[in-house]
Amino acid sequence: MIRIDTKIEHITVDAGKRILVTSDIHGYLSYFKKVIDNACFCDNDILFIVGDIIEKGPESLKTLRYIMELCKKGNVIPLIGNVDAYRLKLIYNLSEESVESYYNYILTMRKWIGTSFYEELAAECGFTINSPDDILLSKQAVITHFENEFNFLANLPAVIETQSYIFVHGGLREKQVSDNSVKGVLELTKYDAFAENTPHIFDKYVITGHWPVVLYGNAVPQMNPVINREKKIISIDGGCGVKKDGQLNLLIIPDINCSVDEISYISYDGMPYVYALDNQEPSTDSIYISWINKEIRILEKGEEFSYIEHIKSGRKMHIPNNYLRNDNECFDYTDYVLPVSKGDRLSIISKNSKGCIAKKDGVIGWYFGKYSTE
Ligand SMILES: [Mn+2]
Numbered sequence: 352m353i354r355i356d357t358k359i360e361h362i363t364v365d366a367g368k369r370i371l372v373t374s375d376i377h378g379y380l381s382y383f384k385k386v387i388d389n390a391c392f393c394d395n396d397i398l399f400i401v402g403d404i405i406e407k408g409p410e411s412l413k414t415l416r417y418i419m420e421l422c423k424k425g426n427v428i429p430l431i432g433n434v435d436a437y438r439l440k441l442i443y444n445l446s447e448e449s450v451e452s453y454y455n456y457i458l459t460m461r462k463w464i465g466t467s468f469y470e471e472l473a474a475e476c477g478f479t480i481n482s483p484d485d486i487l488l489s490k491q492a493v494i495t496h497f498e499n500e501f502n503f504l505a506n507l508p509a510v511i512e513t514q515s516y517i518f519v520h521g522g523l524r525e526k527q528v529s530d531n532s533v534k535g536v537l538e539l540t541k542y543d544a545f546a547e548n549t550p551h552i553f554d555k556y557v558i559t560g561h562w563p564v565v566l567y568g569n570a571v572p573q574m575n576p577v578i579n580r581e582k583k584i585i586s587i588d589g590g591c592g593v594k595k596d597g598q599l600n601l602l603i604i605p606d607i608n609c610s611v612d613e614i615s616y617i618s619y620d621g622m623p624y625v626y627a628l629d630n631q632e633p634s635t636d637s638i639y640i641s642w643i644n645k646e647i648r649i650l651e652k653g654e655e656f657s658y659i660e661h662i663k664s665g666r667k668m669h670i671p672n673n674y675l676r677n678d679n680e681c682f683d684y685t686d687y688v689l690p691v692s693k694g695d696r697l698s699i700i701s702k703n704s705k706g707c708i709a710k711k712d713g714v715i716g717w718y719f720g721k722y723s724t725e
Pocket of ligand 1: 540
């Protein structure tokens with residue numbers, strides 16, 4: 352058995368050190384390396400990794416081991432995420448009853464990104480997973496072989512409090528940090544839409560991952576960190592590994608004593624980019640359809656675009672067919688038109704005969720102009 356207890360730690364950060372914060376790496380090791388490199392991460396910085404190190408991405412095991420190695424220096428401080436905790440519990444509790452659905456998950460991940468955490472673990476132990484039985488057969492070998500890795504994850508703190516900031520993957524259930532010690536790890540790591548749902552106004556800024564920031568808006572989709580000054584919450588999950596147009600964010604706090612206005616960030620999304628050759632005015636009225644409000648009705652199905660009605664808003668629009676799912680759902684689509692100036696750098700998310708859907712500085716929308724690749 353494995354125990355994952357709620358650990359709350361207190362750390363004093365020396366003045367004069369930069370504080371870097373990322374979260375939800377989800378096995379995207381190359382993205383993680385890119386953002387810490389681009390931020391010139393060095394021994395004098397402190398790097399907090401606010402949970403969800405593994406799963407959903409291509410290199411969970413390598414990411415975990417890379418972070419374990421970084422931790423030896425003493426200035427890298429990871430916390431546990433709900434996916435980390437849940438995955439450990441699931442592996443230890445695998446049984447005849449639960450293995451079927453886990454196998455289906457493994458197949459789904461294999462289709463999407465080619466692998467999953469358990470497949471990586473089993474492979475290193477010499478097992479190939481081709482049936483639910485293969486999972487059960489490999490379970491004991493996996494648990495024995497990865498004792499170090501699993502203990503590392505299980506022992507990560509759920510909450511870290513410093514002089515000015517509190518770090519937690521999902522969110523704090525109670526306003527006072529110490530009152531959260533009676534809460535389970537999953538309650539603190541899986542707090543959906545924390546910045547929206549918490550009734551508390553915190554005394555120190557709470558920095559969280561877990562809930563992709565794009566889900567906090569319903570007009571203009573954007574993936575950059577969001578600072579809620581009223582409640583004192585900074586949400587940094589750019590949807591890396593969860594959204595096809597997501598990004599890994601790295602928050603940069605220049606000094607523990609600096610003001611919130613001095614906080615900046617960088618991000619990385621691995622997407623190809625182009626340079627705009629035309630100017631474009633932004634739209635003033637737009638909608639973002641996510642899995643939360645995904646219900647639509649198709650009014651007229653076309654070759655490339657379909658005319659649909661978005662159920663929640665009643666809005667009617669033409670959307671590219673590749674954003675439709677199952678004829679009654681639409682995912683991660685916006686009709687927002689980006690503000691673009693000639694020379695702007697755009698990440699291309701999808702192209703069609705009208706133009707393309709692109710990301711500019713973390714904001715997603717349409718661009719109808721011409722572009723070049725250099
Ligand atoms: Mn999470």
